[in-house]
Structures are given as C-alpha cells and as structure tokens.
Amino acid sequence: MNFILESNSPILEVRSLDIGFSVEQHSQFNLRDQFVSFVKGPLNSIWKTKEIHTVLKDFDLVLKKGDRLGLLGVNGTGKTSLCRTIAGMYGKRRGVTAFGEVRAIFNTEIGIIPELTGEENAHLLCSLMYPRTSKEEQKRIVEEALIFSELREFQYRPFITYSKGMKTRLFLSLVSALPCDLLILDEVFDGADVFFNDKITARVKKMIHHSGAVIFVSHSIEHIRETCNRVVVLHQQRKAFDGGIEDGIDYYLNNCGPMQ
Amino acid sequence: MNEDRLKQSSNIQQFLKMLKVLTFSELKARYRQTFAGLIWVIVNPIAVFIAHAVVFKIILKIDVNNYFIFLLSGILPWIFITSTLSMGINVFVQRGDLLKSFKINPFILLWSKVLDNFINFIIAFTLLLIGLSFLGEVSLSGIVFLPVSILILIVGTYSLLFVLSIAQVFYRDVIFVNQFILSLVYLLTPIFYPESFIPEDLRWVLIVNPFYSFIRPFQICFWEFNLTLFINSLTQPMIFILGFNCFGYFQWRKKANEFYLRI
Numbered sequence: 001m002n003f004i005l006e007s008n009s010p011i012l013e014v015r016s017l018d019i020g021f022s023v024e025q026h027s028q029f030n031l032r033d034q035f036v037s038f039v040k041g042p043l044n045s046i047w048k049t050k051e052i053h054t055v056l057k058d059f060d061l062v063l064k065k066g067d068r069l070g071l072l073g074v075n076g077t078g079k080t081s082l083c084r085t086i087a088g089m090y091g092k093r094r095g096v097t098a099f100g101e102v103r104a105i106f107n108t109e110i111g112i113i114p115e116l117t118g119e120e121n122a123h124l125l126c127s128l129m130y131p132r133t134s135k136e137e138q139k140r141i142v143e144e145a146l147i148f149s150e151l152r153e154f155q156y157r158p159f160i161t162y163s164k165g166m167k168t169r170l171f172l173s174l175v176s177a178l179p180c181d182l183l184i185l186d187e188v189f190d191g192a193d194v195f196f197n198d199k200i201t202a203r204v205k206k207m208i209h210h211s212g213a214v215i216f217v218s219h220s221i222e223h224i225r226e227t228c229n230r231v232v233v234l235h236q237q238r239k240a241f242d243g244g245i246e247d248g249i250d251y252y253l254n255n256c257g258p259m260q
Numbered sequence: 261m262n263e264d265r266l267k268q269s270s271n272i273q274q275f276l277k278m279l280k281v282l283t284f285s286e287l288k289a290r291y292r293q294t295f296a297g298l299i300w301v302i303v304n305p306i307a308v309f310i311a312h313a314v315v316f317k318i319i320l321k322i323d324v325n326n327y328f329i330f331l332l333s334g335i336l337p338w339i340f341i342t343s344t345l346s347m348g349i350n351v352f353v354q355r356g357d358l359l360k361s362f363k364i365n366p367f368i369l370l371w372s373k374v375l376d377n378f379i380n381f382i383i384a385f386t387l388l389l390i391g392l393s394f395l396g397e398v399s400l401s402g403i404v405f406l407p408v409s410i411l412i413l414i415v416g417t418y419s420l421l422f423v424l425s426i427a428q429v430f431y432r433d434v435i436f437v438n439q440f441i442l443s444l445v446y447l448l449t450p451i452f453y454p455e456s457f458i459p460e461d462l463r464w465v466l467i468v469n470p471f472y473s474f475i476r477p478f479q480i481c482f483w484e485f486n487l488t489l490f491i492n493s494l495t496q497p498m499i500f501i502l503g504f505n506c507f508g509y510f511q512w513r514k515k516a517n518e519f520y521l522r523i
Contacts, residue, residue, distance in 0.1 A: 021517050030433040081517070087363045090516045107361035112282070115289040127281045128364055131274035 010099060011182050011213040012063040012086065017095045019056040019081050055081050057237050063182065063213040070224035070245070071217045072252040073234035079217045080106065082234070083184045086215070100181025100212060103129070108171040108188050114160040118151060118170060121159040125174055133178075145173035148203070150196075165196070172200045179210035186217040201226075221249055275365060282372045287379065305339045305384040312452050324454055326483060329397045332388050333482040334451030337475040340381035341417050342442050348373035348421045349428045349435045356523030366519075370425060374418045402485030409477035409490075412497045416474030419504035426511050429522045445471055451479075470504075473497040 037044075055078035063069060071079050085093055087104035112124040122142045130138060146152050149169040154162070162170070172188065185204070189197060205227060208214045216227050224231065224245070231248025233241035233256065241251040291298045312331055316322045324330055351369045352359065359366055392398055428434040448465050449472045450458065458466070466472055473496040480490045512519070 031431045031437050032433055089363050105362050110358055110361040113285050113289045124285050128278055131278055
C-alpha cells in the first residue's frame, strides 16, 4: 500500500523555516557537575546564558511529484537537520507541510536487535518501516530483500556478526522495496562494495522513479548528477541556490569552498 | 475532523502493532542468548521475595496479617518498577544509532522496555501467588479492580521512565543518581512493612513518594481489600502520572532538536 499523490500536487511545502539549536554556554553534561556549579554560583547556574546556534534561516522549498532534489552543502550547513525536520523527527514544525507518506533514511548499517538473526532483523525493520503493510506483504518484502542482497545463506546468522557491507546491503534492499510520496536519502550509498553498489543504485533509482519526490543528500557530485533533476545548495545558513543540476554543482564548487 | 480521527486511530494501531513486534523480539533475543536469562528474570524476584519473607517474618517476626501476601503485592511491583528503570533509562543513548537512522517513534523503545519487564513480573507474581494459595493466604475479593491497579502501575512506571530517560540524554549520570535514590526510597517505601508502622508526623514522605503511589492500588487489591481505600488510593498516582507526563512532554518539545544531537 502506498500513497503516491497525483502529479502537480505539491508533496512538500516548507515556508520560512528556521532551524536552530539551543547551546547552553558552559553547560554541564552530568548532574554532579550541575550540582557543583549550583553550589558555586546559584544565580549563574539558574540564569545561564543560552545561545541559539542557527543552522538555517528563512528556508523555503516546494517539492512536486517528479522532483528529485539534490541537497548540496559543506559539512555543518544543516542538510541532515533540514531532512530530519522535514521527516518530522523533531516533532511537528510550523512552516513544514508534507502531503503523504515521508520516508527518511540516514544510516544503513543498523540492526534493530543485533543479537537476533539477519532475517529476524529484516522482519523487524520491515514492520517498523512499513507499518501500514500487511504481514504477508512484509514477508514478501523480506524474502525479496534477502534474495536481492545475496544474503540468503547468511540469513540465520546473528546480525551482530554481519560486516558493515552486509548490513548496508540488507538495509538498502529493504528500504528500496516500496516507493513512497517523499523519500529522503541522506548519504546512504557508502558501505556496500562497488559491485553491489551498482546493483543497489539501479534499484534505488527505480524506487526513486516510482516515488513521488526525492531529497537526496550526498557529497558525491556524480551521484547527484545521476539521480537528481534539481539542486539546492545550502551555504551560510541560507538557501544559496535552487535550480538546475549543472548550475547548482557549479555554484557549489565555486562558492562554497573553505575560502569562499 | 473525521479524517483526523481516522488518521489518529490508524497511528495508534500502527504504534501498538510495532510495539507488539518489538517487545516480543526483545524477549526472544534475551531468552535465546541464554536459557539462564529466562530463569534469572523469574527466579530473581522470587528469590528477593523469599529473602524478605525469611528476614521479616521468620527472623524479625513482624506482626502483620497475611504478611506473605502483603509482601508479595508490594515487593514484586517494586522490582518491576526498579528493573524497568534500570533497563530503560539509558535506552535512548544505547539505541541512538537506531533513532538517528530513520523516523521511528522514540517512545516505542520505552514502552517495549516497560512491557518486557511487565511480562516477567506477571509470570513471577503468578507463580508466587499460586504457591501462596496453598498456604491459604490468598483472598481474591479485590481481583475485579486488578486491571485498574495494573494500568496505574504500568502507566506510572512509563511516566517515570519517560522523564528520566530524556534527562539521561542530557545528563549522563542520571542512571547512577537513580540507583542511589532508589536505594534510599526502598527503605522509605512501605512494601515490606505496612504504612501503619510509619509515625503520623512522618507520613508526608508517602505523599511525595511516586513509587509507593503506583504500587499502593495493586497492594490493596490483594491485601485487606477495601473499596473506599482503593478509590482513595487512585488520586495520588494520577497526579504523579499527569505531572511526569506534562513535564516530560514539555522537555521533549523544547529539546527535540538537541535530543538527536546528544544521543
């Protein structure tokens, strides 16, 4: 069951979004230090200076069906924070409206309960990732993912004994099983070997093709070029560019380097 | 409006479905690792019960009617609460990678810890209750109200875990402070001696003790059941539950961004 929306209807609207993190100066990371600090200076401890570290300011974005957006920006420009905000991981945010099902993936080496077998983890992951699907459908997805990831012979081994690449294979095979309205992939192609990478890239592209819209975060210009039809560049806490692929890549390479 | 309600009910259904799968998988993982694990989680509370029974009933000769039932209905819920807290407080930190990998409701991890421990608690409690019924101590007059008292116990434990597990993300020694506080509160909680043993002028300690307020309705159901007493015992835990959940929710809303940075 998927919820792909009709063409031309917006899948995501982001209006005037600000993302910031409150950073307490000299903040204590344990209660003991907090207590010592309170005893030393009760007033300073209560009225601590709070600083807001702004990641993004006044960000706007509209995604429609068929948009495959590549998000570019150097480290720390808020790509992951933006994706998490859109995915709703920080709770509901004013200014962010997603129409339909959003699926966001930030790490592909994860097992839910590593002590269980690969197959059991695949089932668990499937039920957490596709809660709307029936048991039969989930079983089919897991079967298919195990075959696709070429991990059939390892399916009864504990997940904890899987290599980084094997974990990535299994996760990506599961994640790419069903399309959704908005798919967010944040640097997910690292980890698998070059042969499987080609195979999974083709499969993810197929899923992307069937999904409503995609936000694709990668430091690989080649992946952005192959996958996307639009680029947004984040620079100095703002959306610095929104447009075509080649222009976006040029803008990123020419304006976002360390000396820019 | 109807659409919103449908969506909400479908979200709850999905949450419960995921919770069921996660809880049973955790149980499966634990018991597969070692059969002794299964024995331990059941034998541990039974051993604690027997040790208390021997010390207080046989050695100290405490004068309380149906003492074994009183002890069972107090000490086992206490073990349930404390073991849930010690297993669950660090869960966000331990499962940080999972929470950051894709969108998953973080609170499902807390509920799964609560239910996992609750299943162990119920098995140990039932075994001991059956054992005590042969001694003729068991009275089931309050059994009808058991679901309410269990609900209070479960939701109360979750509420405490909710607040403490979020605090643990920001202050990494909450888990140790909790252990220290539990060792003090254990002595101040009338679970192995009755409430009447506490002098009048010290009764206020019970008012500020959330652990006791969550255990009390359960205890009343099995030991000297009295309907008025049972109904009166419901107000205090409800206030604690409301307070903990409001506090936890506002902390969560305020710090959700930082939460993902710290785990």
